[in-house]
Amino acid sequence: MNIRKALATLAAGASVAIVGYKAIQNWKAATLFSEHSRIERFQHMNEVMPSNLVKTSETPSQAFENATTQVNKSYLYKGKEQTLDHFLNKTTTTGFIVIKDNQILLEEYLHGSDEHTRFTSWSVAKSxxxxxxGIAVDEGKIQSIQDPVDQYVPELANSAYRNVPIEHVLLMASGVRFNEDYSHPLSDIRKLFYSTLVFNQSIDNYVQSLSSNRLSGTMYRYASVDTQVLGMVLREATGVQPSEYFSQKIWKKIDAERDGYWNTDRKGNDLSFCGFSATLRDYAVSGSCICNKESGMKNKLFLPIGFLLLHKSVTLLFANNRRSDTNINGGFLIKRTKIILRWVYGGNLYTFTQKNRR
Structure with a gap:
């Protein structure tokens, strides 16, 4: 009898612990975008959501050397001299790094971060x-970006993505009805997070429930769910989650210094539209590999394969993108001499392509 009571007590205690753990998980997910918790959450996203490890090579090398000379940390803005420290504090920046010619000119960490911190990069995952x-097409795993997405993911045949070409989804011109307003508690992007992280639903089910409000290919409309669909296509075409494919084809080949991680729903499916986290130095490694042809990096091929599939101008879809020095291809914002990767809440990765850049 005593043994039964002890087992019952242990079972009850375990149940309470599980409920408590789930409550903490759900609270972190529900308050992810809270002004008071964003900084801490965005530096520890593997504690907010489940995640898949993105492994680097078994013998990663140090990508950069420290600069031998000090950099002037002041600059002129609107005729007045400003300091970098003032700028970083004013903008609540958590990490800042500047690389030139494979040397670290500046490296700053604030608000509890350090060189080991994996910063989330939100929509950079889309790029x-x-x-x-592009790599999957090059390898023949995807036949053509003209193929409809439901050819690879039949579950989407009765959704907004029926007969929608992969190209239209890449251009965020799928025609899906999707509200991206992070500030609205009942927007589609918020509902997506609630359903997958608070109510433990598969993100696949949420995608399948969406409807369209226009023909695909007729209008650009930013929708994170489009990239989630691309992740589903990749998963079915390659047989692995996008995070694993990314590890194999990019992260290991660019010789990232440290492993990264990619957030998932509670069923193990990558959140393909967001959720990749890495150190500042490894984001800098990625930037160097994008367009620095003189770089000593081992692999520089992934950007051309990825976005040159969309080599044609997409100005007709991007109504506000009419400047001749700007183009948007496959998730990369290209402005003459620089490529910019941006994410929500102020994250930026600038890569300057001019050989004699200052």
């Missing part, structure tokens, strides 16, 4: 997924 689509 990564577009590159993976």
């Amino acid at each position: 990564m997924v577009s590159a993976l689509i």
